[in-house]
Amino acid sequence: MVRNVAGLLPELETEDFYLLSGIEQGMRFSEWVQREKLPTFSGLTPEEVEYRLERCLKRGLIEKKTIQYEGYTLAFEGYDALALHTLVERDTISEFGSSLGVGKESDVYEVRSYKPLALKYHREGYTNFREVHKERDYTADRDHVSWMYTARKAAEREYETLETLYPDVSVPRPIDQNRHAIVMEKMDGVELSRATFEDDQVLGVLELLLRELARAHESRYVHADMSEYNVFVSEDGVTIFDWPQAVPTDHENAAEFLRRDVTNLIGYFRRKYPQVVPEIDTATVANAIEAGSFESLEADAI
Ligand SMILES: Nc1ncnc2c1ncn2[C@@H]1O[C@H](COP(=O)(O)OP(=O)(O)OP(=O)(O)O)[C@@H](O)[C@H]1O
Numbered sequence: 001m002v003r004n005v006a007g008l009l010p011e012l013e014t015e016d017f018y019l020l021s022g023i024e025q026g027m028r029f030s031e032w033v034q035r036e037k038l039p040t041f042s043g044l045t046p047e048e049v050e051y052r053l054e055r056c057l058k059r060g061l062i063e064k065k066t067i068q069y070e071g072y073t074l075a076f077e078g079y080d081a082l083a084l085h086t087l088v089e090r091d092t093i094s095e096f097g098s099s100l101g102v103g104k105e106s107d108v109y110e111v112r113s114y115k116p117l118a119l120k121y122h123r124e125g126y127t128n129f130r131e132v133h134k135e136r137d138y139t140a141d142r143d144h145v146s147w148m149y150t151a152r153k154a155a156e157r158e159y160e161t162l163e164t165l166y167p168d169v170s171v172p173r174p175i176d177q178n179r180h181a182i183v184m185e186k187m188d189g190v191e192l193s194r195a196t197f198e199d200d201q202v203l204g205v206l207e208l209l210l211r212e213l214a215r216a217h218e219s220r221y222v223h224a225d226m227s228e229y230n231v232f233v234s235e236d237g238v239t240i241f242d243w244p245q246a247v248p249t250d251h252e253n254a255a256e257f258l259r260r261d262v263t264n265l266i267g268y269f270r271r272k273y274p275q276v277v278p279e280i281d282t283a284t285v286a287n288a289i290e291a292g293s294f295e296s297l298e299a300d301a302i
């Protein structure tokens with residue numbers, strides 16, 4: 001697990017961030033950045049580099065390895081610190097709070113500006129990276145820094161999708177993005193998987209969710225990872241989140257993903273409320289969403 005670096009931020013100094021971003025720049029060329037190159041990448045004197053390396057190593061923000069040369073690389077914590085620092089500098093974030101969730105591929109924290117927000121650090125590529133690199137020869141610099149690139153790309157994709165969908169689709173409002181981190185509005189409510197509805201509410205909620213999928217489709221996106229774990233429900237309605245894997249509707253597998261999303265949703269409601277949810281032909285629903293005719297289908301099909 002990646003440690004929460006928010007507590008470290010107050011003790012880090014501007015030059016520490018120069019060093020971290022110097023290593024980040026060097027990592028575009030190789031996974032382990034030569035110590036000799038750090039003054040150039042960071043704009044710090046060799047003495048200053050030495051002092052900053054010590055501070056950052058001690059705090060677990062970077063790692064050191066000596067094979068053919070003395071090299072340094074960012075730990076995920078160092079990358080988190082860079083993103084968080086940038087978001088604070090931009091006044092996107094002013095306070096850091098507790099964990100909101102640890103996903104398979106993310107860490108989500110509550111943060112604040114003038115209102116409660118959620119900060120999601122993407123971790124795509126992290127688990128893989130750790131496993132693959134355990135026994136690896138670090139001088140073989142194939143596919144270096146893939147975790148950093150993969151996580152940043154996932155954050156960029158998720159942010160772009162939220163920007164396109166909000167506010168036509170009920171998704172968390174996107175606020176800002178930097179590196180592998182996105183900031184969005186904090187959702188109220190609970191995960192659908194933990195919510196229980198009265199019998200007479202069940203079909204209404206299912207219908208709301210299918211309508212959001214239809215709206216997303218009109219905005220030319222398919223979620224592609226729809227489940228009861230990626231939906232929040234509250235008094236005000238439903239919110240669909242976790243969009244990094246979403247595909248545009250002209251993607252070759254879009255139709256298949258849409259069918260799967262619809263099947264997952266209806267399947268969940270049918271398993272949980274067999275007495276209320278009738279057998280629904282998922283293909284008909286998916287086809288209607290694709291054809292943009294979901295609204296006219298509703299009355300009799302659901
Ligand atoms: N905007 C938000 N407001 C409040 N809580 C959030 C928000 N975004 C995410 N969370 C919480 O963090 C958890 C993980 O978020 P998300 O599903 O986006 O990450 P993930 O790692 O992709 O998840 P998965 O395990 O589905 O791959 C969610 O289940 C939710 O509880």
Ligand SMILES: [Mg+2]
Pocket residue numbers: 103229230242
């Ligand atoms: Mg999720």
